[in-house]
Amino acid sequence: MIRVQLEDFDLGLELSKLSNGNHQIGGMVSFVGLVRDMAAGDSISAMTLEHYPGMTEKQLTEIDQTANERWELNASLIIHRYGRLEPGDNIVLVACASPHRESAFDACHFLIDWLKTKAPFWKLEETRDGGHWVEAQTKDDVAMARWMK
Amino acid sequence: MKLLYFAWIRVKMGTSNESVDPPSTVENVQNLIDWIVRRNSVSSETFSDLTTIRVAVNQEYVGLDHPIKPGDEVAFFPPVTGG
Numbered sequence: 001m002i003r004v005q006l007e008d009f010d011l012g013l014e015l016s017k018l019s020n021g022n023h024q025i026g027g028m029v030s031f032v033g034l035v036r037d038m039a040a041g042d043s044i045s046a047m048t049l050e051h052y053p054g055m056t057e058k059q060l061t062e063i064d065q066t067a068n069e070r071w072e073l074n075a076s077l078i079i080h081r082y083g084r085l086e087p088g089d090n091i092v093l094v095a096c097a098s099p100h101r102e103s104a105f106d107a108c109h110f111l112i113d114w115l116k117t118k119a120p121f122w123k124l125e126e127t128r129d130g131g132h133w134v135e136a137q138t139k140d141d142v143a144m145a146r147w148m149k
Numbered sequence: 150m151k152l153l154y155f156a157w158i159r160v161k162m163g164t165s166n167e168s169v170d171p172p173s174t175v176e177n178v179q180n181l182i183d184w185i186v187r188r189n190s191v192s193s194e195t196f197s198d199l200t201t202i203r204v205a206v207n208q209e210y211v212g213l214d215h216p217i218k219p220g221d222e223v224a225f226f227p228p229v230t231g232g
Binding site for chain 2: 052092133136140
């Protein structure tokens with residue numbers, strides 16, 4: 001399941017909804033991305049996440065389906081926020097439930113790596129010098145390439 | 150045809166979207182960009198370095214040789230930085 005939302009999320013609540021009393025699940029792995037207060041030596045007061053409504057949901061749904069085809073998962077969840085966020089705020093949640101830990105770890109890692117290079121979001125960081133757009137990083141492409149086969 | 154701009158491309162173009170009606174000789178994404186940049190200096194400056202721009206047609210990533218047709222939604226944006 002995927003959600004794109006302005007509001008914050010509660011990790012504990014989301015995980016208990018994900019397991020939902022399903023006793024086939026042997027383990028759940030989650031990743032939560034947070035807003036940092038530093039980037040490239042600049043102090044960040046806030047960031048605004050812009051996205052492409054429609055394409056975002058389409059891309060996240062495709063990524064989620066791919067993970068469910070590649071690994072044995074009981075359930076998976078991607079929540080990505082947009083709008084203005086401050087240091088310490090949650091940005092993204094990826095969670096996977098599986099009978100076995102390897103599948104849960106791998107699928108969760110895959111999902112965050114893929115969404116970083118595929119989901120149409122852009123970060124505008126606010127610093128003392130004003131706003132600047134975060135540039136895509138080669139290391140994210142390298143991280144994604146690991147999952148290509 | 151609807152054009153959408155995001156992030157710094159939206160800022161440079163001064164709008165998030167516009168409706169255009171390019172001539173029938175505009176058959177693919179590259180033709181469309183060539184047609185857009187001929188209109189004014191703001192457009193030509195924004196699209197001066199295509200290595201910094203990604204394109205989606207009808208919400209799917211495409212290359213510059215991808216065909217386009219009336220009614221398509223064509224989006225231009227920088228490499229994504231979510232997550």
